[in-house]
Amino acid sequence: MKTMFLKKTASVIMTGALLLSLTSCLDFGGGKKAVLEAAQTFGENVASANADAIIKGSSLDKKSKEATVLNELLTKDGKSDDDIEFYKAVEKTIEFEIDEESYTYKKGTASVDMVFTIADYESVLKTEYTKIEDLTAAVKKADTKEIKFNAEFVKNDDKEWVVDNINKKFVKIYDYRNETIELALTSDMVKGFIDRNMSSFWLADDGKYKDTLFIEYNYYFSSEVLDYKDRGVKIFFKLLKDGNEVFTGEEETFGVSTNVKCKVSNENLGLKNNEYLEAGSYEIDLYMKDLNGEQLIDKISVSVEKSAPKPETKTLQGEGDYFTFRNSDFKKYVLACGWLNTDNTLKNAKTYSKDVKKMCFSFKVDPSCTAELDYAYYYSEKSDKASLEAAMKTAVYHASVKPQKFTEGYFYDFLYQMDQAKTGVYVIAVFEHGTNNVIMIGYVTVS
Secondary structure, rough: OOOOOOOOOOOOOOOOHHHHHHHOOOOOOOHHHHHHHHHHHHHHHHHHOOOOHHHHOOOOOOOOHHHHHHHHHOOOOOHHHHHHHHHHHOOOEEEEEEEEHHHHHHHHEEEEEEEEEEEEEHHOOOOOOOHHHHHHHHHHOOOEEEEEEEEEEEEEEOOOEOOOOHHHHHHHHHHHHHOOOOOOOOOOHHOOEOOOOHHHHOOOHEEEEEEOOOOEEEEEEOOHHHHOOOOEEEEEEEEEEEEEEEEEEOEEEOOOOOOOEEEEOOHHOOOOOOOOOEEEEEEEEEEEEEEEEEEEEEEEEEEOOOOOOHHHHHHHHEEEOEEEOOOOHHHHOOEEEOOOOOOEEEEEEEEOOOOOEEEEEEEEEOOOOOOEEEEEEEEEEEOOOHHHHHHOOOOOOEEEEEOOEEEOOOEEEEEEEEEOOEEEEEEEEEEOOOOOOOEEEEEEOOO
């Protein structure tokens, strides 16, 4: 806040006749000086946007409509940090000048002209900014505009001069307080929010697919994106094959969630239910869309290889829901699989009751499948990706197993016998024996 000293008129030697002619307009009770001092204080309070001080130095009742409007306009409540930084920047540019020569007094009311200068913030806001620091710097350097106000003063019960015309015209000086600051959201900013570690976690085989029914890359973002959900910015992805667009995902509102699932299945591409994706170079392009149109945020390249044609293999019941195969060569031996109701505690295909003692996932396989397999169980109390990723660092149980012959056929039973199950999520991973090569991964909930 800056203040300007009162304009002083040059002293002149007046003739007696001229002096007498002015006496009818002068206030000989020392009122002019007191009014100008009150105007100075009023100007300082206006420049600092101090609602309480402005109201105290006025004739307003604290509970009046005008006082309420002023308080609501100058409060920080409900304003974002960016809004407040903008308001502070504008208020630092406010200066005022009191025209001492304009002073008048009539029937207990005095008045004086005041001129407030303030940054031309409206011109500044015509430009988009991505950082609040850049916006406030532009306000500081902006041209200024004048707002003229004829301040009227009356004496209150304590015989002090106070402003008597705090009205709609006066409040216009604070029009900048009606602005809501929305910094521009650029594709580079969105890209900076991407959590690469989490995003790449579900990229199968490091983006090198072979005989696959889908391509998937899930983008995860930092929690900062939640602050942008009201911007109206959309986010979506496109899948390109050999440079040509073959699929466009549905638009989502950016900031509503911290992740975007980019998954394209064979059916999305017009293929049959069990038909592998065509071989070639694929690219997942992540886009944002706002009033300026579409902007590319990021791209991920993947490749797909396709083996020579072989007998069709059907999608197993539950696949893609509560389990998925990562080894298509082994999958061809599997005739059926799922969670077993070993102790009558299986509530549905992917949920055990908390009374389960024998948790067991089973493969029914072709008799020609005789390999020994390793398996491990992992436990997480929560089902979000971060919790599951942390849980899968340490197995709660692991073992090896070979297929056994029963009346119904040959089965791998991946049994986990426990004293007491915990409510939450159990993840099972099946591996090639003696390696970390995943064959299948699945989950079951306990509730």
